[in-house]
Amino acid sequence: MNNQDKKIDGVGYYSDLPNIYVTKPDLPPLDEFIPYLEEIWDSKILTNNGPFHQQLEKALCEYLGVEFISLFTNCTIALMAALKVLEIKGEVITTPYSFVATSNALIWNNLQPVFSDIDENTFNIDPNEIEKSITANTTAILAVHCYGYPCAVDKIKKIADKYKLKVIYDAAHAFGVSYQGESILKHGDLSVISFHATKVFNTFEGGAIISHDAKTKKRIDELKNFGFVNETSINSAGINGKMSELNSAFGLVQLKHVDKYIAQRKLIYKSYCDKLKNVPGLTLPNPIENTSENYSYLPILINEKYHLDRDSLYKKMRDKNIYSRRYFYPLISDLEIYEKITSASKKNLPIASIIKDQIICLPIYPALTNDDVLRVVECITRED
DSSP, rough: OHHHHETTTTTEEEESSOOOOSSOOOOOOHHHHHHHHHHHHHHHHOOOOHHHHHHHHHHHHHHTOOSSEEEEHHHHHHHHHHHHHTTOOOOEOOOSSSSSSSHHHHHTTOOEEEEBBBTTOOSSSHHHHHHOOOOTTTEEEEOOOGGGGGOOHHHHHHHHHTTTEEEEEEEETTOOOEETTEEESSSSSSSEEEOOOOOOOOOOSEEEEEEHHHHHHHHHHHHHHHTSSSSSSSSOOOOOOOHHHHHHHHHHHHTTHHHHHHHHHHHHHHHHHHTTOOOOOOEOOOHHHHOOOOOOOOOEEEEETTOOOOHHHOOOOOHHHHHHHTTTTGGGGSSSTTTTTTSSSTOHHHHHHHHHTEEEOOOOOOOOOOOHHHHHHHHHOOOO
16 A cells, blocks of 8 residues: 555545644653662652652752742642642632632532633633622632633732632643743742643652742641641641652653753744634634743634634544644533532633633644644644
8 A cells, every 4th residue: 555545535644644642741861860760769768758859849949939839749639738728618719711620629628619700811710700709708719820821810819818818829730930020839829730741840740839938838748748747746637648759859850851841842832823823713822921931732712714613623633643632621610510500600601611612722742843733734724
């Protein structure tokens, strides 16, 4: 069989072309990681605030420009712990447009999610909608820096101060993002970040809470270690959320390469935007003023001027071995466990309800080649 026989519909796609996935983990050279493994094998220290754990916390504080960071086994456990540390009760205003872990963390803490609509440009919770959702039972705002795009932090702080609410930022996507010259992680009472394998910076699995004072960090560190305050005393029903030495060591190696990874992502991001900017029916990301991005995702919107609807494009890409992602679809508020909440109604969430049917995230990761980008672009632009 020759290449001509392998063509699909005569447009140059081949059934045996390699898959292009929406993301792939960024991995450093293996030989850089092996000395860390050898040190772990020699020391026999595998967890419990070991030397690599301590080194990574210090290194991340320096890199991210924050004072206090507490490493966790993953971002979801960190988010659950953050809510517990702040002693949040009652209702928490949050976004329906996020990964389900955001709201699940509320449920695990016996809190009531109250969904508020999003901004159509940033995909983040709309401050103008937050204030409409506040009741006598509201105690906090749990906002998400969606795709790493900063929330309207100044407006949210003003609302929180007015009504004496706590603010927690789910910053899972926001590693290395700065706003107005400072880390976005400095905003809110606490910020929680993810080091999952799909993120810009990963430790295989992992996460962290960023706090603003030593007392709060101490409380977080106690809570993630079963509540121990010393060898014999426990002052609360804590959990086991500690990051292992293996993950911490990998993070130290990854941190040496993360600037290069972000720079490579930026080139790919800009290549896509340049090639797709004149395609009718596509809405590309708008740069957010005074923001240094990490290019972790490339979300585009498919509207009625495009020749296909979003799901048809998604299927077309899959048929050609290109794996994009409808992220976030469905909304958290559409899921069975949340749909009966009053604030989950589509009437209350008109913008989020539109965006979730238009959104598609394109493949982006440092190992993506120019030919891969061209394959994705051709799939989107050709009307076949």
